[in-house]
Amino acid sequence: xxxxxxxxxxxxxxxxxxxxxxxxxxxxxxxxxxxxxxxxxxxxxxxxxxxxxxxxxxxxxxxxxxxxxxxxxxxxxxxxxxxxxxxxxxxxxxxxxxxxxxxxxxxxxxxxxxxxxxxxxxxxxxxxxxxxxxxxxxxxxxxxxxxxxxxxxxxxxxxxxxxxxxxxxxxxxxxxxxxxxxxxxxxxxxxxxxxxxxxxxxxxxxxxxxxxxxxxxxxxxxxxxxxxxxxxxxxxxxxxxxxxxxxxxxxxxxxxxxxxxxxxxxxxxxxxxxxxxxxxxxxxxxxxxxxxxxxxxxxxxxxxxxxxxxxxxxxxxxxxxxxxxxxxxxxxxxxxxxxxxxxxxxxxxxxxxxxxxxxxxxxxxxxxxxxxxxxxxxxxxxxxxxxxxxxxxxxxxx
Ligand code: ACO
Numbered sequence: 125x126x127x128x129x130x131x132x133x134x135x136x137x138x139x140x141x142x143x144x145x146x147x148x149x150x151x152x153x154x155x156x157x158x159x160x161x162x163x164x165x166x167x168x169x170x171x172x173x174x175x176x177x178x179x180x181x182x183x184x185x186x187x188x189x190x191x192x193x194x195x196x197x198x199x200x201x202x203x204x205x206x207x208x209x210x211x212x213x214x215x216x217x218x219x220x221x222x223x224x225x226x227x228x229x230x231x232x233x234x235x236x237x238x239x240x241x242x243x244x245x246x247x248x249x250x251x252x253x254x255x256x257x258x259x260x261x262x263x264x265x266x267x268x269x270x271x272x273x274x275x276x277x278x279x280x281x282x283x284x285x286x287x288x289x290x291x292x293x294x295x296x297x298x299x300x301x302x303x304x305x306x307x308x309x310x311x312x313x314x315x316x317x318x319x320x321x322x323x324x325x326x327x328x329x330x331x332x333x334x335x336x337x338x339x340x341x342x343x344x345x346x347x348x349x350x351x352x353x354x355x356x357x358x359x360x361x362x363x364x365x366x367x368x369x370x371x372x373x374x375x376x377x378x379x380x381x382x383x384x385x386x387x388x389x390x391x392x393x394x395x396x397x398x399x400x401x402x403x404x405x406x407x408x409x410x411x412x413x414x415x416x417x418x419x420x421x422x423x424x425x426x427x428x429x430x431x432x433x434x435x436x437x438x439x440x441x442x443x444x445x446x447x448x449x450x451x452x453x454x455x456x457x458x459x460x461x462x463x464x465x466x467x468x469x470x471x472x473x474x475x476x477x478x479x480x481x482x483x484x485x486x487x488x489x490x491x492x493x494x495x496x497x498x499x500x501x502x503x504x505x506x507x508x509x510x511x512x513x514x515x516x517x518x519x520x521x522x
Contacts, residue, residue: 162408180321184487208264209285231273237351259490271298324484332357369400370464400461407454
């Protein structure tokens, strides 16, 4: 690893690296990935251990603070988050300005950006306590805004957060009319959702987190920075893939059509790609996908759901993993491949899939933003370019 920043300052030399595949934009102590081995650690803890033993709020604390909380620290953190779950009443009016069929990701991005208009007290970025408060507010309000966006998009009244519930149950309660009975009947739903949030909580310098850092590097406030992250997440090459996977599986429709889909994905004259396959960093199985695949069988089994799309997904994985094209390029299922099937079994509408990703990723975004604020090496993010346009020429009417 070469630090070329000094060389760049002294000589003007810079590197051409489209997509930043070979460029570290910062130092970070939050998340470690070994893409060749398929390893993912949050603050040093393996993702499979956190998935098995931890909770989303505990993982949020861990990402923000660097250490697992004691029971008292966790209780205090959960208390603080619970205290900030309400959204400003005027935000409701703001949401009501959208067309009834607006995509919930559009509403989420806009309402998170609008938080900077509501919480002026957090704009003193020099004050660590105000920075921490802004991070807590984002973690606390994200499910409230997400559920409100969904409820508005289906024309149903917005539901207030029920603060006697835990983080994930509270979100489900805001989303659905009768979730409390459903949850009592099936705690497996809340557990599955909490686990999915844990698996999405951070992933070092992915496109959305890099966006949060890039916007944060200008001194913009955390709400604006995270709102930018949400818009970056929305694209189908990133978090939008979970929505795209389910649509693609439905289009393939039947396990007998899988071979044709795999052939099509290999055709360089066809833009068609297998959604949920491939990753910039993982050149081995995405460890999150492994956990989600196991969980899919368990959740569908416990809920008594028999989804033919699961058969299509399994066949697709089987075909792709023994196909030379996918083997040579090290294209494995990623985190988005199976998550949609679980969301569907939990009766989450497809257009909410990326919104759920955003809720899960929020502790990661705010932790990176917090880390950046105290990074002595942090500078405004300003990539260079290689100019390919016309040389200097004199103005003349065409
Ligand atoms: N289906 C078919 N071919 C693929 C796929 C795919 N899903 N992904 C990559 N390839 C091929 C490319 O065509 C390229 O082939 P070539 O070398 O013959 O030109 C090679 O594999 C390398 O692909 P790149 O696009 O250069 O890889 P990159 O690291 O830039 O992109 C990405 C990674 C965006 C994830 C890509 O694999 C992709 O588009 N996957 C589908 C979308 C998806 O699942 N996104 C979610 C990613 S995980 C996340 O963000 C949460």
